[in-house]
Amino acid sequence: MPIEIPKDKWAGSIRAITIGATSAEGGTRSRCVTIGGETTMPYLHFEAPTPNKPVIAIEIKSRKPEDWSPLLMEVWGEAMTDPAQWAKKSEEAGADLIALGLTVEDTPDDAVRIVKSVLSATGLPLIVWGPGQAEKDNEVLVPVSEATKGEKLVLGICEDKNYRTIVATAMANGHLVQARAPMDVNLSKQLNILISDMGMPKERIIMDPTTGALGYGIEYGYSVMERLRLAALQGDAMTQYPMIVTPGFEAWKTKEAKVGEGVPEAWGDWKARAIHWETLTAIALVESGADIVVLRHPESVARVKDAIEELITA
């Protein structure tokens, strides 16, 4: 007897969003990345195909980060001192996008120069984050946004207490924004409303629901993402945005990934453990509906890519 699998019919869908612009579209990227467009819960192929597969961004910094794990220092080596080099190596490692984090030491001129050097070193679309302090973010992101008009960068990170300046400059210069709220469906939705209220076109917002690493609250992040997707599919226009999450940042904060000495022997090989941690965190988030995962280690990138491939073709 043939078994008929019951299918859900949803009223809403996730918006498809394109990052980066080629020369034909007014930018300089060699290719663009399109994400979103889902019409059902993640990877339920019997209900609907996944129109755009999740993509991986590799996180690089404008200056060599002193507090990163020695394992990351080792694998990226000298490239970490030159963001352009680092971006190039990231592209070789299989990144779909580059996520460039500016630091507090960067002056507005530095920021513009570094972003431009990364843009010329790679043809990938670019995400640019301010250093993470409201005033400083606004100070560096505005000139970067103006100097890269038309590139369709993703600028971030917008939060409820500081979003106006970033949104305004992104609107004026044809960029996208990353909207981060602290692991709460309502707060995510509220920030999306605030940004839309400023007149930002809906296809230029990517939401960042914030997440935790494996063992550090990932289940909470997972369920928030799941609920955001459910709300979107049920027709809530203010949650119908693709999601970006930063499992690399989260996983490499954990003691398990960061530290190799003075830990129980039963934890096993440090390097294997650290990469597992980042990989598992990222894959779980992909399964809960992430459209962009931002990673740090090239080995994790390869493994998450494989996992995505399996999810898509399974």
Added chain:
Amino acid sequence: MEHSITFTGENIDAKVKVSTNTLLADAAHDAGIDIGQPCGGQGRCGRCAVQVTSGDVRRRSTLRLSLDDIAQGYALACQTVVEGDVAIYIPPQEKIERRLTTDRVVAEVSVPSDYEYPFTQSVRRMHLTLTPPSMDDQTDDWSRTQTAFRLQHRMEQIVCSVGLLRKMGEVLREKDWRVTAIIETGNLEEGHPTRLIDLRAGHEDEYAPLWGCAVDIGTTTVTLWLVDLVTGQVKAQVAEYNGQISRGEDVVSRIIYAAKKSGGDELRQRVLDTINGLLELACKRVKLPEGNLTPEQLVKATIAGNSTMMHLLLGIPASNIRLSPFITAVNQPPTSTAREVGLNISPEAVVDCLPGVASYVGADITAGVLSSGLDNAENVTLFLDVGTNGETVLGNRDWLVTCACSAGPAFEGAGVVNGMRATTGAIEEVWINSETLEPTYRVIGGGKPKGICGSGLISLLSEAFLTGILDKGGNVNLTAGSSRVREGAHGGEYVVAWGAETESGEDIVITRVDIDNLLRAKAAIYAGFTVLAENVGIPLETTDKVLVGGSFGKYINVEKAVQIGLLPDMEWNRFEFLGNTSVKGAYYALLDWRKRERISEIAKRMTYIELSADNSFYDAFTSALFLPHTDLRRFPSVESALGKV
């Protein structure tokens, strides 16, 4: 085409010629008449209403005008153009404000029609004339007094305190063995003997005032009404911040403080100081032929307050209120005396602490239910107490369910930089011109402003939101384009009154931190009643009436409270503002023992729902943490108001 427009009114008599389609407001301006337009001429506030007594006009918008108003010729000067020769009457501003339908003003307190001293009053005075002692009759003073009670009033088994015995000998002899006894009538069948409260020399006029007070101990504000128990009239109403505020703004931090070494004693003393101070203040307002009334003359106090406040007043440890499963030491405290409690009124005066329901639904709510009449309502009614502990009761005469959530003191003016209680000098209403962002405000008492009270904060928040000074998240838009919007020490702020206009000479502002506190308060209250209604399965819009209590002002502008998402978006005429329902309930219980018994019944009938039992409250809270709400579809009237500004 030219038309001639005449204006009349108090001290107004002017004529001007204007062309077709000129706004009445512009015509008035040309005639040298200033018609106030607080909202900036957008037809939002209705303050510029004038009466067209003859001639043709065209009303672009009639928002704020009822059909009745229009029939009477009312038109908004900022929204009405002339189409012919017109005669206009400009009514005095007070008349306009009274006519506006969205303000809900608390009714004056009136003595309940069924109050009849001494029949429904548990405390009364009695005249005694004792037979003087002699060598033949060496009966002791107290037995002699009891004999007089028995022979002259048929009263047996009266109890008397040692304190009264100490002064008895002197009092009996002062006016030749004629005395006035103040007693609390007992009920021997229930094991309560009649108790002697005071003994006064001579025969007082039987219907001279006998003094008592009703008290509401709020977490933030303590309110006291001084009452003549003979006529039932309220003779003074006073309020002050609870002296415990400096030791924690909410009940939880008070409980924690009370658990510290001597913390409980300190908090008890602080609230006693507040009440005793209010007693002094209230007594000063009553002039008697023999001088001012003194607190020692009060013979009864009825006290309402949340469970924590009641515990702290009585010096009962409150720690278990805070700890799961949230148990009070007592919900129905026994009747006590002023001496025992520590009130500076007549030492043996009755102190009646009203009964509560649970840790977070106290006597303030049972008293509030009584005074709001919710327990007799035919249809399902929602009762909200907009106070520090945002309690909600839903029900009717057949059932009552209740919940509580911590809202914080913002609507009582505490925890807000320029907040204050609703008293003289408080800004109680604000309008902001959406073009210039200049405010117009009204001050209680009409003098220079000292701060902003709850009702002022509600209208300020709403106006700042509608005019784009605030975004939906409550962020101050520093690029709004006015010098009043500026960066302050704690983020963006809006200047409501410049130093030159204020009592202190300092600017009166609302800051980002204030706005966050107000948002949290309104979100907690909104989430409380929505989750309660969901729990019971009653859609909010089917409730017949919404009764609003709170001590944030003498009125609430329902429209403004809806615009910030504090109250549900329903027809304005379904709201009623009752002011401080808790002190009013205590007042009823002070007067009438039947009402007092009713409160005990109400306490037994109420079903308490614990909001922390699942996640639904938190979810409702964060979604309400937005202006007016994350789900704008719940607020259709606000959606349309946003479209208009």
